[in-house]
Amino acid sequence: xxxxxxxxxxxYERIGEILGRCMERVEKPESFSDMIDKVVLDRYLGIxxxxxxxxxxxxxxxxxxxxxxxxxxxxxxxxSDWAKNTITDPQLASLIGDGIFGGLGFVLVFLPPIxxxxxxxxxxxxxxxxxxxxxxxxxxxxxxxLQGKSFIPMLLGFxxxxxxxxxxxxxxxxxxxxxxxxxxxxxxxxxxLPVYILFAGVFFEKYAGAVITSMYLLGILLAALxxxxxxxxxxxxxxxxxxxxxxxxxxxxxxxVFTSAWVRTRVFLKKAATVLFIGAIAIWFxxxxxxxxxxxxxxxxxxxxxxxxxxVEPLIRxxxxxxxxxxxxxxxxxxxxxVVGTLGIVYGVGEENxxxxxxxxxxxxxxxxxxVITLIYLPCLATIGILRQELGGWKWTGFxxxxxxxxxxxxxxxVFLGCKLVGVA
Amino acid sequence: MKLSEVEPGSVVVIAxxxxxxxxxxxxxxxGLIKGAEVKVVRNxxxxxxxxxEVKGYNLSIRKVEAEKVLVVER
Amino acid sequence: MIRxxxxxxPNVGKSVIFxxxxxxxxxxxxxxxxxxxxxxxxxxxxxxxxxxxxxxxxYSLTASSIDEKIARDYILDEKPDVVVxxxxxxxxxxxxxxxxxxxEMEANLxxxxxxxDLAESKGYRIDVRKLSNEIGxxxxxxxxxxxxxxxxxxxxxxxxxxxPKKPAxxxxxxxxxxxxxxxxxxxxxxxxxxxxxxFVAIKLLxxxxxxxxxxxxxxxx
Numbered sequence: 001x002x003x004x005x006x007x008x009x010x011x012y013e014r015i016g017e018i019l020g021r022c023m024e025r026v027e028k029p030e031s032f033s034d035m036i037d038k039v040v041l042d043r044y045l046g047i048x049x050x051x052x053x054x055x056x057x058x059x060x061x062x063x064x065x066x067x068x069x070x071x072x073x074x075x076x077x078x079x080s081d082w083a084k085n086t087i088t089d090p091q092l093a094s095l096i097g098d099g100i101f102g103g104l105g106f107v108l109v110f111l112p113p114i115x116x117x118x119x120x121x122x123x124x125x126x127x128x129x130x131x132x133x134x135x136x137x138x139x140x141x142x143x144x145x146l147q148g149k150s151f152i153p154m155l156l157g158f159x160x161x162x163x164x165x166x167x168x169x170x171x172x173x174x175x176x177x178x179x180x181x182x183x184x185x186x187x188x189x190x191x192x193l194p195v196y197i198l199f200a201g202v203f204f205e206k207y208a209g210a211v212i213t214s215m216y217l218l219g220i221l222l223a224a225l226x227x228x229x230x231x232x233x234x235x236x237x238x239x240x241x242x243x244x245x246x247x248x249x250x251x252x253x254x255x256x257v258f259t260s261a262w263v264r265t266r267v268f269l270k271k272a273a274t275v276l277f278i279g280a281i282a283i284w285f286x287x288x289x290x291x292x293x294x295x296x297x298x299x300x301x302x303x304x305x306x307x308x309x310x311x312v313e314p315l316i317r318x319x320x321x322x323x324x325x326x327x328x329x330x331x332x333x334x335x336x337x338x339v340v341g342t343l344g345i346v347y348g349v350g351e352e353n354x355x356x357x358x359x360x361x362x363x364x365x366x367x368x369x370x371x372v373i374t375l376i377y378l379p380c381l382a383t384i385g386i387l388r389q390e391l392g393g394w395k396w397t398g399f400x401x402x403x404x405x406x407x408x409x410x411x412x413x414x415v416f417l418g419c420k421l422v423g424v425a
Numbered sequence: 426m427k428l429s430e431v432e433p434g435s436v437v438v439i440a441x442x443x444x445x446x447x448x449x450x451x452x453x454x455x456g457l458i459k460g461a462e463v464k465v466v467r468n469x470x471x472x473x474x475x476x477x478e479v480k481g482y483n484l485s486i487r488k489v490e491a492e493k494v495l496v497v498e499r
Numbered sequence: 500m501i502r503x504x505x506x507x508x509p510n511v512g513k514s515v516i517f518x519x520x521x522x523x524x525x526x527x528x529x530x531x532x533x534x535x536x537x538x539x540x541x542x543x544x545x546x547x548x549x550x551x552x553x554x555x556x557x558y559s560l561t562a563s564s565i566d567e568k569i570a571r572d573y574i575l576d577e578k579p580d581v582v583v584x585x586x587x588x589x590x591x592x593x594x595x596x597x598x599x600x601x602x603e604m605e606a607n608l609x610x611x612x613x614x615x616d617l618a619e620s621k622g623y624r625i626d627v628r629k630l631s632n633e634i635g636x637x638x639x640x641x642x643x644x645x646x647x648x649x650x651x652x653x654x655x656x657x658x659x660x661x662x663p664k665k666p667a668x669x670x671x672x673x674x675x676x677x678x679x680x681x682x683x684x685x686x687x688x689x690x691x692x693x694x695x696x697x698f699v700a701i702k703l704l705x706x707x708x709x710x711x712x713x714x715x716x717x718x719x720x
Binding site: 003004006007010011012013014015016018019021022023024025026027028031128169172173174245247248250253255256259260263264266267392 | 508633701
Binding site for chain 2: 004005008009012037041042043044046047131134135136137138139140142241242243244245246247
């Protein structure tokens with residue numbers, strides 16, 4: 001026997017001696033925990049119980065938190081309107097109203113889902129179910145280069161990638177955690193849905209539902225593919241062993257749950273929020289300047305953002321997209337929910353009539369390309385801020401941005417050319 | 426016999442632990458040492474990993490790792 | 500000011516104890532260069548300030564994972580005045596495994612024996628005073644979730660900082676013989692003299708990669 005095994009045994013031997021002199025063990029009947037696990041981890045019931053709880057977590061994180069986010073939104077919109085109505089200098093009014101209050105609203109709207117996600121996670125962790133969830137899902141997740149504990153962050157990604165990426169803090173293993181973070185933006189968050197609804201509705205009428213669903217599936221497929229690739233190529237291939245303790249169930253305390261949520265939310269405020277706020281101001285500047293040429297931010301075609309839209313046109317033309325799509329995608333970098341609105345502004349028709357306007361700028365094939373790009377191309381600004389916070393710097397964040405851009409371009413190209421090949425214009 | 430092959434409900438005794446040095450060290454640290462009693466509690470709904478009881482606590486371990494743990498009947 | 504570090508396995512209630520000690524006055528950041536969370540805070544016991552650093556939850560100190568490496572380096576290099584080893588009383592056997600290793604490192608230890616209520620319901624009857632005598636270290640029984648034992652822990656930490664204890668831990672003769680021989684070599688060749696020689700000897704025998712590397716830079720073992 002080698003020394004590693006010898007000393008491990010020696011330590012446990014010593015522990016045995018110590019405990020032998022100061023501890024008595026009384027046989028106890030089956031514990032409460034064991035009884036719960038008989039149901040919760042049952043061969044047949046285990047997965048339904050798991051899915052039900054996951055559904056509840058998702059609803060709690062995003063539906064229950066929504067009114068709070070709406071309130072933040074309403075509050076800052078009101079502040080913004082107030083600023084624009086009171087300040088006489090139009091440029092200053094725009095800076096304070098749209099730039100500063102708009103930027104603050106944009107950042108703070110993330111607080112409710114982050115706080116709710118961490119409350120839910122604290123409850124799962126403190127009760128002891130978190131490691132059971134990993135136990136139930138591990139087999140499925142290892143097939144795609146992840147592990148059991150990656151499931152919850154990936155699921156939350158369908159709501160919003162920002163709290164989802166923060167939720168990877170429950171994954172102890174550094175490499176598993178990094179991979180989970182890096183593929184998380186591929187989970188199609190709720191902000192991307194309006195883009196799918198618009199384009200699928202206009203170009204694929206009857207099949208809109210199928211097209212939208214396939215976008216979600218494409219995201220999952222790509223996440224699985226990239227996770228496997230990253231594990232093999234970037235992190236040396238070996239999955240880390242899962243030796244997960246299954247602690248007895250306990251009742252969480254309110255204080256513990258709130259402390260955990262408060263502490264994490266504060267981290268977001270202190271770290272990511274500054275980056276996001278500066279980013280929001282920068283985007284406000286690019287889309288409203290030069291001030292004269294854009295007539296005070298109302299003619300987007302003349303803004304720096306449009307310059308960028310035009311600059312990327314040669315790149316996206318092979319995908320059947322023009323500069324208007326370029327601007328919309330640039331705006332979507334700030335937040336993917338404003339892609340549709342930006343198209344409305346660019347076509348000068350407003351958000352309600354954007355459906356009729358896109359018919360002349362897109363074809364079914366290029367509409368698909370646009371949806372695929374929206375799914376993959378860039379993590380939104382908020383996600384980039386959180387990536388930097390959680391990946392510990394710009395190096396890995398840059399890597400994520402780069403791979404997503406390349407991947408978006410490749411997949412959109414394949415989809416576009418594939419459509420041409422099968423005769424869809 | 427490998428630990429991965431033990432039926433839920435059975436109690437066995439560890440005879441030896443193999444595997445690459447790092448994984449082996451981890452298993453040893455978690456109390457999977459020669460002579461330790463292990464009870465296989467259940468398999469996960471998807472058959473892998475398995476839950477075992479060792480040194481008075483419950484541990485989930487993947488089949489790949491459990492294959493490296495040789496056990497004998499008590 | 501007293502510098503303490505909280506060490507312990509995952510799931511022992513370490514964050515509950517950290518919160519109970521420091522309240523909301525805590526700084527969360529990352530350990531330098533990695534994405535592992537670092538929590539620090541300050542508490543007070545009768546005018547003495549205690550700085551508390553929460554180490555990552557670990558099962559062992561082999562430095563095979565980043566968490567273990569962080570905890571080990573912190574204890575070895577930053578040399579906190581007191582290391583509070585949080586032990587889950589309801590899972591005492593496996594938890595003491597880390598305690599053994601912390602003792603090998605010759606850290607100035609205080610054992611916080613948490614979850615005494617769960618241990619009781621599991622049928623474990625632990626004689627805390629006997630345990631303390633057997634192991635040669637102060638042991639504070641706690642139910643941190645109900646705030647029981649927190650003041651006693653602070654008091655014990657302050658006391659331990661003023662009168663450090665580093666009891667030796669002895670294993671079976673066979674193992675001790677191997678350690679003794681290696682330790683002689685370690686002392687003679689002055690391998691990593693900044694660390695306890697017995698600890699270095701054990702790690703070299705275990706084939707610990709980081710210690711081998713560190714030692715290898717200066718001498719062939």
